[in-house]
Amino acid sequence: MDGQTYVQSKMRSLKSIKRKKSKLNTKSRLSTGKVSYILQNKNFITELWHLLFFSSTSIFLVLTFSNQAWKPISFDQTKITGLSGITKNDIEKTTNIFYPKNLLELNPKQIESYLVKKLPIKEVSVSRKFFPPEIHLNISEREPIAFASRVFSNNVEKGMIDIEGSWIPIQFVNKLKQNQIKLSIENWTPNKQKEVILIIKNRSIIQSPLEKIKINPLGEISLKTEHFDLVLLGSRTDRLIEQINKLNQLQKSLPNLLINTKVKIVDLKDPRKPELKIEKILSKGM
Numbered sequence: 001m002d003g004q005t006y007v008q009s010k011m012r013s014l015k016s017i018k019r020k021k022s023k024l025n026t027k028s029r030l031s032t033g034k035v036s037y038i039l040q041n042k043n044f045i046t047e048l049w050h051l052l053f054f055s056s057t058s059i060f061l062v063l064t065f066s067n068q069a070w071k072p073i074s075f076d077q078t079k080i081t082g083l084s085g086i087t088k089n090d091i092e093k094t095t096n097i098f099y100p101k102n103l104l105e106l107n108p109k110q111i112e113s114y115l116v117k118k119l120p121i122k123e124v125s126v127s128r129k130f131f132p133p134e135i136h137l138n139i140s141e142r143e144p145i146a147f148a149s150r151v152f153s154n155n156v157e158k159g160m161i162d163i164e165g166s167w168i169p170i171q172f173v174n175k176l177k178q179n180q181i182k183l184s185i186e187n188w189t190p191n192k193q194k195e196v197i198l199i200i201k202n203r204s205i206i207q208s209p210l211e212k213i214k215i216n217p218l219g220e221i222s223l224k225t226e227h228f229d230l231v232l233l234g235s236r237t238d239r240l241i242e243q244i245n246k247l248n249q250l251q252k253s254l255p256n257l258l259i260n261t262k263v264k265i266v267d268l269k270d271p272r273k274p275e276l277k278i279e280k281i282l283s284k285g286m
Contacts, residue, residue, distance in 0.1 A: 054180040073099040073133050082139035085173040086119055091137065094118045103128050106135065114141075137172040142166055143175050145200060146213075147184040159186065163200070165193035193219060195237045202241060207248050227251060227263075234269035247269040 012054040059100050075092050083091075098111055108126035114135075115124050123140040144160035148167070151157075160181070167188075170178075183203075185196060199221075203210040208225035214222055216286050222233040225247075246268055254263065266276035 012188055017237075026094050051163065059125075062202055071133060071243060072102055073106070074134065075099050076137045077133060078137060079138065080137045082141070084141050085177065086121070086139070086141055086170075090119065090172070091139075099252075103130060103133055103135075111135075111137075120162075120166065122162075123215055141172075144168050144177060144181060145183065147178075147181060148188040149184075149186055150188045163197065165190075165197045183210060183212070185213045185215075186255070187217075189215060189219075190218060192221065199223070199244070202244055205241075205244050205248065207251055223247075228266050231266045232269055236269070239271055243268045243271045246274060250274060250276075 006066055046275075069268060075095065075209045078091075078095075080088055080091060094115060098106060098114075106128060108128065111126045112124050115121050120142045125138045127136045128134075129136060142162040142164075145163050146161055146169075147158070148161045149156055149158050150167070151162070159170045160173055160178075162168060188196065196213055197216075199210075199213060206225060208222060208227040210225055212224040213221065214224070217233065220235045221233045221237075223233065225231065228247075232249060233240065247266065250266060263276055263278050267277070268274035
């Protein structure tokens with residue numbers, strides 16, 4: 001084979017290889033395109049299925065919500081937490097004007113303000129739940145710190161007060177809390193609420209434990225402590241802290257306390273000029 005024939009043979013071989021590669025590339029492009037088309041179809045079907053699923057779920061939830069929201073709810077579907085002295089029956093009687101109503105008609109803020117107004121409740125939060133349909137009440141009751149009595153409709157009413165001076169009907173305080181409280185207030189009145197609370201908040205200053213706060217018809221305040229039967233403070237309220245401090249000074253200065261005598265009354269209406277009323281203690285041998 002001469003040189004020219006050899007070159008022609010090689011050229012034919014190269015052309016044949018190129019044709020084969022071209023066919024393979026074409027087949028490869030067709031296969032890739034087919035795969036891409038199949039994948040696109042699968043993605044489309046998946047997305048379509050997701051869309052149908054979420055749309056159906058959303059429609060179902062909307063229909064369920066609408067059905068529950070407009071369905072009348074009773075007090076039996078009310079869940080309450082935080083009760084101590086107040087009972088569930090008390091809550092039911094107080095809120096009966098709100099039932100039966102559907103969940104959308106019930107106004108949580110309206111229920112909250114009504115409960116605080118009608119019962120000795122410090123704070124309350126009301127929320128609605130649609131699945132299942134319920135009303136949730138989280139209640140914080142007022143904490144009593146002293147027994148109290150007041151004249152109400154010409155009758156003496158017994159109750160308790162909290163640290164803010166708010167009145168608490170005694171039936172709303174459980175027996176365990178009642179047994180833990182020793183302090184009492186006689187003839188409590190809103191006009192002296194500020195002064196009473198000031199004394200109570202500063203009772204730890206008084207070395208002789210405070211037992212009773214009294215308010216007479218003239219609005220004059222007096223105290224009873226463990227060591228003094230009667231401490232007169234009067235009607236002036238701008239000297240309460242000064243009077244309390246003076247009472248402590250007297251207790252320290254009285255020599256144990258005056259042999260064979262007992263301090264009956266301490267008059268601190270003018271704390272700069274305190275007056276003592278004492279009585280003789282008769283010995284058993286006399």
